[in-house]
Each structure stands twice: as structure tokens, then as C-alpha cells.
Amino acid sequence: MEKNIEITKPILTVNKCKFIVWLFIITIIMFFAAFTSAYLVRRAEGSWTEFDIPSIFYYSTGVLVLSSIFMHLGFKSAQKDNFGNLKLFISITFVSGLVFLAMQYIGWTQLQSQGVYLKGNPAESFYYVLTGLHGFHLVTGLFVLFFSFMEAFKMNIHSKNLIRIEVCATYWHFLDILWVYLFLFLLFFR
Numbered sequence: 775m776e777k778n779i780e781i782t783k784p785i786l787t788v789n790k791c792k793f794i795v796w797l798f799i800i801t802i803i804m805f806f807a808a809f810t811s812a813y814l815v816r817r818a819e820g821s822w823t824e825f826d827i828p829s830i831f832y833y834s835t836g837v838l839v840l841s842s843i844f845m846h847l848g849f850k851s852a853q854k855d856n857f858g859n860l861k862l863f864i865s866i867t868f869v870s871g872l873v874f875l876a877m878q879y880i881g882w883t884q885l886q887s888q889g890v891y892l893k894g895n896p897a898e899s900f901y902y903v904l905t906g907l908h909g910f911h912l913v914t915g916l917f918v919l920f921f922s923f924m925e926a927f928k929m930n931i932h933s934k935n936l937i938r939i940e941v942c943a944t945y946w947h948f949l950d951i952l953w954v955y956l957f958l959f960l961l962f963f964r
Contacts, residue, residue, distance in 0.1 A: 795941045799948050802911060806952065809907070810959055813900045817963065823895035824964045828884035834877035835957050841870035842950040845943050852931050852939045860931065860939075864923045867946065871916045878909050901960060908953055915949045918942050 816822075848863030882902070885891075892902040922942040925931050931939045 789937055791937055791941045792944075795945050799945070802948075802952070806904075806907075806956070809900075809904060810956075813904070813959075814963065816896050816900070821895070823890075823897045825885070825888055825890050825898070827961060827964075828881040828888075830877050830881045830884065831957065834874050834881065835954065837870055837877065838874050838950050838953050841867045841874070842947050844870065845946045849936075849939050849943045852926075852936055853933050855933050857926065857929065857932075860926050861923070864919060864926055864942075868916060868919045868923060871912060871919065875909055875912060878905060881905075897964070904956055904960065908949070908956055911952070912949055915946050918945055 844863045844866040848860050848867060851857075851859035851863055882905075885898075885901070890898045890901070892899055919942060922931065922938050925938050
């Protein structure tokens, strides 16, 4: 008498939060790819104003890159169940995000003092739209950071439950990489 032994294959699953954040990231990539493509096409048509990028945008880029380092340190702290450092590094990341947004605003006022406005030459409009859309997405990242911060205070983020901080770190690092891309794009394709 033969026994039927069924071998079941493991079902591959993806955490729904990770899936959603990656879907959101892919959507944002497509969105900015379309905008930067439109930028290049419009620029090639001519009548394109060149202007100096305010120096504060260089510094704000540095602030955002540093915020990614602190986000990474926060994630590493969660892996080690170092709750004090986790809260500290998420807080520094959050404050860095706010400082970045304030610096962006200052940069926009500096652009206006140069005579560069949202309603003007397409080069000017594109600059405001691209940096403004990134700012909007950074605000969404601050919300994600805030909820991760609250979960850290409730001790819901720890070495055995890293999903929230992984999702937060993934999104935050993506926003930082996106800004570096936009900054370099706008710097070299003025």
C-alpha cells in the first residue's frame, strides 16, 4: 500500500505595508520621470530662462542626506532594542525634515528676490513645481515618521517587530534619493 505524500510549496507573501510603500514609491518615480521628461522636452523648445539656484538649496540637500543617516541609525537602534536612541534618531530625522522644508521656503523667497516666479518662464514654473511636489511628498514622509515615533514611544517598534520602522526608513531614504536626483537634475539642466 502506497502512501500519498503531498509536498506543499511555501506560499510567498509580502507584507502589505511594504507592498503599499513600494507601490507608492514606484508611482512617485513614474510621476517624477514624466515631469523631468516634460522639463527636457520643453527646455529643448527654447525661450528658457536660466537663473542661479540659491545656495541654501545646497545646504538643504546636506540636511536631507544627514537625515537619512539618522534614520538609518534609528533603524539600527530598533534592531538592537535601544529604545532611547531609536526615539532620539527618529526625532532628529523629523526635525531635519522640518529644517529642510524651512530651507526650501527660504530658497523660494530667494528665487523671488531674483525675479523668479511660479508664473513666469516655463523654466521658473518647472523649478517651483518639481521642488514643491517633492516638498509635498516630504510632508507625507514626516507623517510616516511621526507615526513611527509614536509607535516607538509605545514600544511597538523593537527587534521582533521592525515592519513599521522598515517602511518608514524605506520611504524616507527614497525621498532623500529623489531630492538628490532632482537637485542634480535641476542643477545640470538649467
